[in-house]
Amino acid sequence: MSTRSSLVRMADLTAGDVGRILDTADRFASVMDRDIKKVPTLRGRTVVNLFLEPSTRTSTSFELAAKRLSADVVSIKGQGTSMDKGETLKDTILTLEAYEPDVFVIRHPQVGACAMAGRYTDAAVVNAGDGTGEHPTQALLDVFTVQQEVGSLDGMHVAIVGDVLHSRVGIQAFRMMGARVTVVAPPTLVPRHLAEALGVEVSADIRDIADADIVYVLRMQVERMGAGGFVPSLEEYARMYQVNHARLGPGQRVMHAGPVNRGVEISGEVVDDPGSLIEAQAANGLVVRMAVLYDVLTEAAGEPGEDEGGVLLEAA
């Protein structure tokens, strides 16, 4: 059983935790401006990245984040088999336990995989996306990006457009920070009870993005749709719901977690628009993941703040 503070679900965090992590991310952003972009904070700690589902940006940024903090990193990539995934993950975790890792960063195609992994390890577990479940570091970096580039989310209106059903978009995180959220999607791509569960408005009409400060576009998760029947065709979806310049007003900022399907959920011109926040999201992934690793691995031996000269630093 993991005894450390893990990050499996956004619900593990209070708004105060989110604030602290994002403040730390902001400090790491200034470390990235230095000539020496590395700090010795996690020297001697071991981070295992276990990516059992394809991922480029998340796995790369977690790996670089751990390295910039001087941790030792092992990255394991592979596809989960379709059968006995739970059992396979358990055995993998138990095997890797032999190396006494301090953190497991796990991406897995099944919802709840990370929570389960936490039962078999003493290490902290950081969820890097579990199927259609959660992806808390993505949610944190989205909040961080809005706060850095636009301003406080409190009272802001965020429209989330597209495949909510198969995505791990951090609606909760936006709500936690005080934003009003409107989900705009074909009814087949909206989970049941979403409106009541998260306190969001739901609309099937793309024109309802008009009033939003932020338009968050979700990728059509074709690989999760299977035989589908969720939308008649991607062309039809694009015609009805594509976020493009004709549908955006001045000052509306567009986000997308990537990878983008240009010409499907979003037009290429919007992706390349200098006003879009998509590049900032990619860049912020690194510092936010550094902050999360720092947060789950760091704890004061003494009470922080008292008697700066010593108690703060006395090793336990």
Place this chain on the structure above:
Amino acid sequence: MAKVLIDSDQCRRTVARMAHEIVEHHPDTSAVALVGLHTRGVPLAERLRVLIEEFSGEAPALGTVDIALYRDDVGLGGGRRGVVPVVGETILDFDIASHAVVLVDDVLYTGRTIRAAIDAVFDYGRPPRVELAVLVDRGHREMPIRPDYVGRNLPTSRDERISVHMAEIDGRDEVLLEEGS
């Protein structure tokens, strides 16, 4: 019960003496950088800067350093959310290679903070020299570190706690001795 070891008047005179000592050691104070350690070293460095400018006519450079990322105990404890050391701002926007860095902190105790601060400074550049100014030296060093400018030597036992209050942060200047629990 807390006992006042240094009151605000004594504190003012002590800081002024430290500023004089720094000027005495550094004829060219424009080639000095005062670097305050978070949290209470920061206002202390600012005060020293004002006084040094007054005494020598030349203001030294000013910076802050936060040692949270350079601690030697990260990840060694049990881990509870919410007791994470807050990472403060490190601002060293002067040319490190041409300034004698004077690290400024309120209390010198084990020396581990200073060890961490020296490491942090060297990730920004190679200063020609590094010195240390502390308001209170309470002893019990665990590192080969000694201060160059000391406000007051206060021998203590390890169970006792020294609390430095500074007006900028705590509303008034005083140094308190508290019995350990």
